[in-house]
Structures are given as C-alpha cells and as structure tokens.
Amino acid sequence: MKVRDLYKVISKAISTVSPEAEAEAKWIVEELFGKKFEYLFVENPSVGQLIDRANEIVRKRVSERIPLQYLFKKAFFYGFELYVDERVLIPRSDTEVIVDYVLETFKERDLTWLDLGTGSGAIALALDKFLKGTGFASDVSMEAISVANVNANKYGARFMLIVANLFSPFKDSSFDLIVSNPPYIAEAEKGALSPEVLFEPPSALLGGKEGFEFTETMLLEAQRILVRGGSIIIETSPECYEKLKKTGVVKSYILVKEIYDLSGELRGLHLLRSF
Numbered sequence: 013m014k015v016r017d018l019y020k021v022i023s024k025a026i027s028t029v030s031p032e033a034e035a036e037a038k039w040i041v042e043e044l045f046g047k048k049f050e051y052l053f054v055e056n057p058s059v060g061q062l063i064d065r066a067n068e069i070v071r072k073r074v075s076e077r078i079p080l081q082y083l084f085k086k087a088f089f090y091g092f093e094l095y096v097d098e099r100v101l102i103p104r105s106d107t108e109v110i111v112d113y114v115l116e117t118f119k120e121r122d123l124t125w126l127d128l129g130t131g132s133g134a135i136a137l138a139l140d141k142f143l144k145g146t147g148f149a150s151d152v153s154m155e156a157i158s159v160a161n162v163n164a165n166k167y168g169a170r171f172m173l174i175v176a177n178l179f180s181p182f183k184d185s186s187f188d189l190i191v192s193n194p195p196y197i198a199e200a201e202k203g204a205l206s207p208e209v210l211f212e213p214p215s216a217l218l219g220g221k222e223g224f225e226f227t228e229t230m231l232l233e234a235q236r237i238l239v240r241g242g243s244i245i246i247e248t249s250p251e252c253y254e255k256l257k258k259t260g261v262v263k264s265y266i267l268v269k270e271i272y273d274l275s276g277e278l279r280g281l282h283l284l285r286s287f
C-alpha cells in the first residue's frame with residue numbers, strides 16, 4: 013500500500029468519530045513517517061511494515077477514542093509544540109483567542125503576572141515569550157506542574173511554577189495581571205461530553221455543580237492578590253458568563269471587555285479591580 017491510499021483509509025476510519033478526520037489522518041501519516049505530509053503526498057512511498065503501527069494508532073483512536081494528542085504525547089498551542097499526557101488538559105485553539113487579547117493589551121507593559129491553572133503551561137509559555145516582566149504559573153495538580161515543567165524547560169521559560177490551591181500562597185496585591193482558563197463545565201453536562209474529553213483530568217474540566225462556581229470563587233479571591241487597577245482575564249463560556257452575572261461577582265469588578273472569537277462566540281472576559 014502507498015501513502016496516499018493509507019491516508020484515505022485512515023481518513024475514512026477516523027471520520028466515524030471526528031469532524032477533523034482529514035487533519036487527523038495527515039498528522040498520523042506525518043508521525044508514522046517522520047516527514048511532512050506535503051512531501052509524502054508527492055513522493056507517495058510504500059507503507060511497508062509501518063502498516064502495523066498505523067493499524068494500532070487507528071484502533072486506539074477509533075475504538076478506544078483516545079485523542080491523538082495523548083497518543084503522540086504532543087499538542088500545538090500558539091506556535092509551541094507542547095508535551096502533553098492524561099495528566100493535563102489538551103490546550104485548545106479557543107484559548108489562543110484569550111492569549112491574543114492579553115498580548116495585544118499588555119505587550120509593552122512591565123508586569124507581574126500569574127497564569128492560574130496552568131495545566132501544560134500553554135498560556136504561561138506564550139505570556140513568557142511575548143510579555144515583559146515577571147511571571148508565575150500555578151496549578152492545584154502536582155502532576156500538571158510536572159508536565160508544565162517539561163514544557164518550560166524545553167523552551168527555556170523564565171516563569172516560576174507553583175503547586176497551589178487557587179491563590180493560597182500569594183500575598184495581597186502581588187499581581188498586575190492574572191490570566192486563567194479555569195474549569196467551567198457543569199457537572200450535569202459530564203454525561204454529554206465526548207469520549208475523548210473524558211480522557212482529560214476531571215479537575216481541569218468541571219467547574220462545579222452548575223459550572224460557574226470555580227470561576228466565581230476565583231474572581232472573589234483574586235481581588236485580594238491583584239493590585240488596585242490590576243486585571244484578571246479569564247476564559248469562560250456564554251452559559252457560564254450568564255450565571256456569573258447573576259451572582260453579582262462580575263459587578264465587583266470594572267468590566268473592560270467581553271472577548272469574542274471570529275465566529276462571534278463569547279470566549280472570555282477582561283475585568284479590572286477598581287482603585
């Protein structure tokens with residue numbers, strides 16, 4: 013069998029479980045051969061003994077529903093190739109919208125910043141590369157911090173990694189900027205999640221009974237460790253935002269910006285601690 017045929021077979025198999033079947037098939041072929049898909053498509057080499065490995069990957073992806081990021085132990089975020097495994101959330105392109113906003117808003121400022129709930133370190137790596145100042149990245153999960161440490165070392169990042177429940181170790185008025193992609197899925201929605209998402213750590217997904225509770229607590233506690241006039245920029249969902257508005261916690265801040273993606277979906281909020 014040649015590569016182009018293999019690509020078609022894999023695409024078809026994966027289309028039964030994923031809307032991104034072609035992209036996934038390209039990625040599998042690239043990983044198998046260790047070469048770019050465009051090159052392989054033109055050269056169209058024989059698959060040979062790699063067929064066994066291809067079958068194994070497709071079986072794990074289609075029958076077991078394991079995401080490719082966990083099979084290949086890598087994910088791409090904001091131009092970084094990150095090590096990931098089941099100890100951390102797979103970073104999402106939605107979160108890049110938040111990073112874009114943070115970098116546009118704060119790029120020339122000298123800041124002390126925190127990425128709360130850093131997971132693989134995805135957000136922190138982008139802030140570290142493109143912002144001035146001093147950075148911290150924290151997570152309640154020791155295992156997540158181990159993964160973030162791998163990625164921070166890979167890219168020679170300067171931020172400090174800390175295992176912490178919310179803001180417990182931080183002194184009052186420590187930060188000019190907090191960025192966070194908190195867990196915000198409601199417990200009741202767990203049953204509706206795709207099998208792939210269930211491979212991710214529950215603590216990275218579930219934000220409480222109704223989903224907004226973790227974010228509410230985080231916003232309440234962030235007031236203490238932000239300087240006056242400091243910013244907190246969070247990822248959230250439209251549903252979670254509606255619930256947060258009802259609690260009044262959003263009103264305890266100045267709302268600077270609702271952050272939308274290109275399709276017009278609300279992705280995040282920029283809130284300011286008042287002076």
Ligand SMILES: C[S@@+](CC[C@H](N)C(=O)[O-])C[C@H]1O[C@@H](n2cnc3c(N)ncnc32)[C@H](O)[C@@H]1O
Nearest residue numbers: 103129130131151152153177178193194195216
């Ligand atoms: C949605 S994931 C975000 C991971 C990463 N920042 C990203 O965007 O890919 C949420 C993260 O918050 C962490 N987390 C959950 N509860 C926490 C807590 N009480 N304090 C600090 N981090 C927490 C989880 O371990 C998880 O890594």
